[in-house]
Amino acid sequence: MQTLLHIDCLNYLPSNPTANAQVPTIDRPSANHQSFNQTYPLGPFFPPMATLLRTPLNALCLQQQAKMTGFSGWEMPVQFSGIRQEHEAVRTSVGAFDISHMGKFVLTGPDVIGALQQLVPSDLSRLSAGKAQYTVLLNPEGGIIDDLIVYHQGQGSTQNSAQDSAQNLAENQQQITLIVNAGTTDKDKAWLQQHLPETIAFADISQEQALIALQGPTAVKNLQRLCPDYDLINLPRYHHLTGNLLGYPAFFARTGYTGEDGFEIMVPIAAAKKIWQAFMEFATPCGLGARDTLRLEAAMALYGQDIDDTTTPLEAGLSWLVHLDKAADFIGRSALTQQKAEGVKRRLVGLTLADRNIARHDYPVLHQGKTVGIITSGTLSLTLGYPVALGYVPSDLAKVGQTLAVAIRNKTFPATVVKRPFYKV
Amino acid sequence: MPFDYPEDLQYLDSHEYARVDEEEKIVTIGITSFAVDQMGDVVFLELPETGDSVEKGENFGTIESVKAVEDLKSPVSGSVLERNDALLESPEDIANDPYGEAWLIKVRAEDLSDLDDAMSAAEYEEQVEGS
Structure with missing residues (x-):
């Protein structure tokens, strides 16, 4: 040990x-x-x-x-x-x-939503004060810089709603809070500051x-x-x-x-x-x-493990947050459009295994004796009583019900592609 | 947190212990209470079969908890006389009695001098808990 x-x-x-x-x-x-x-x-x-x-x-x-x-x-x-x-x-x-280790940023200024629209694939125009959206920051290749939650805190006007949290905002000023991963706080901060206009005040409140x-x-x-x-x-x-x-x-x-x-x-x-x-x-x-x-x-992705700069949201099962029909252009859009047109080659799937055959990060996924994919996260599901895992496999092997195998310490064990999440309230 | 390190055992820095029967050259191998605590909820154990050979410093099995999987290293070279089948059935019991009922394997050692570089209880305790 x-x-x-x-x-x-x-x-x-x-x-x-x-x-x-x-x-x-x-x-x-x-x-x-x-x-x-x-x-x-x-x-x-x-x-x-x-x-x-x-x-x-x-x-x-x-x-x-x-x-x-x-x-x-x-x-x-x-x-x-x-x-x-x-x-x-x-x-x-x-x-x-x-x-408390998570990164926390507050952005204040005119049309913060409009500026953020250019950095994420989700249509943030749907957001209003008091609502939030889970989304991702993308690089030009469509890879995920980070996953985060965008909280719309309000817009200065004479008719703030009861849930409007941004007090004393000047007219047409918006306030948005972002909560990001701890390990990517510095990277995100640099990316955001590089891409947001100077008219938007950026406050890093991570340690306050x-x-x-x-x-x-x-x-x-x-x-x-x-x-x-x-x-x-x-x-x-x-x-x-x-x-x-x-x-x-x-x-x-x-x-x-x-x-x-x-x-x-x-x-x-x-x-x-x-x-x-x-x-x-x-x-x-x-x-x-x-x-x-x-x-x-709950089959929620962990950044750095299930998703990273080399995986796109279309591959990672996050298509639901990609709104390619949104009006605003965004970094990564052409890469995602092309990937969608050509077909996604690999997909993050949910796998279950029997007994105590626990698939872990980096274990190979096999099909007909050949390595075809990789496990990104795995554990014994304490609620369900059997092992569950997330991993990338070729799209043609990603259908629910597909039988695959996982190599665990030089032996292979059957694994089945299942619907995600593994557990739902 | 107080952990117990029996004086009559020898210890590896990889957290296995050896209980030596010098006359029979039988070494009972388990893992320490410190290691069990660090692992958390143990859910799976993989041990060699009776008759298999084990090598000093080499992996002889696997212990897996919810959060981690670890190799088990043998303190001696020899052949496996017995393995703890009851523990294989309910690996979570390792937390109850790691130095007693929850031993892992018994090995007929080729040469007990394999243990010359093992640590005493005091040395091991100092290593894991600091002085």
Whole structure:
């Protein structure tokens, strides 16, 4: 057991501790944010975590017996009580995740939507204040720079809606919040700043705001009790609003990465501990381990693993967010149009296997004895009781019901293409 | 978190332990409580058959949890006398008693000096938990 702390499911950029050491190029916040950069003495078996960034909940999670791991340049909880217990808590009641490591940008200015339209394949003109869209940033080849959520926070006018979260916006000014992956925050920031007009103010609030995901069937009921002033129960999925939580300004979005109902809540870092502790009255603390098993059952892609700069949304099963008929041109459009015309050659599919034949990242997928594809993510589905995986295979082998094989440690085991997601509420 | 490292065992830096019966030259191999804790929920175990040979420093099997899969390394060369079939049936039980009921394989060692470079309990504890 040589590489005990290598977390297979979190095989994510940067993939090794030496790469991690280069990460803290993120803007260093001022003095009162030092909790992001304290050293933490660990034994020689642990990767050098001293260079990792820390969220405002780091110390609190350690007090709660979290096991920590390096992830995208951050020291993050991988598990608390155990992946299985945490996974089940989210599927049956409610779990809380510290996801403060994620990148958070606020864009303010005239026609921010119009500018973003040129960077994503989704038609953002459908968005209005209080609504959100999951989408991707594309390079000219149609490859995915990152996946992200675009939250429309409002437009300055005399008739702001009740859910309009952007206060005091000048007329015709729009405010949009973007939440992006931690490991791609710097890359996204550079790309956005390069491509957005200077009339749009770009604020990186990644280290000023904490982000907590509250996920599970009883998330909304419990959160509603903490903030009776807003109607969270009737807030539709992918909608959001700003308000207060325990006396702090808070952003509530009915989004998540687990396949369950729930919220992602952004609060100032000064509020994070108090709010986390309030959530602990009803929620099970959960780490990245359970976050991975949950998102995989929901067949949600993990950037750096299932999707990256070399995969297009058409290949990755994200055609639903590609609106080639939208009026605005966007980077990657001609590549996607051409790929669609020629036919997509490989597709990301869901696979199931029998027994405990768990397919993992980078395992070869075979057909008639020949390697035809590759697994990008795989685990034992704790909800379903059998192994599930995502992987790329040639399009003619991507139909539901297709039998393939996966090479697991020099043996091959049958795998079947199934409909995604593996698990649905 | 307190882990237990019995004094009468020898340890590898890859987290396997060896319990040695010097007279019979039988080595019982398992993994440490530290390793079990780090793995998390163990869901799958792959072990060699009785009669198979194992090599010092080489993989003899696999342990898999929800989050990771790891190779098991043998501390000695020899042939497999017995494997823990009950544990293969319910690998999650490894968490209950890693130094007792949840041993992995018993090996007839060719040469017990294979263990000369193994660590004592104190050395292993210092390595995994820091001084």
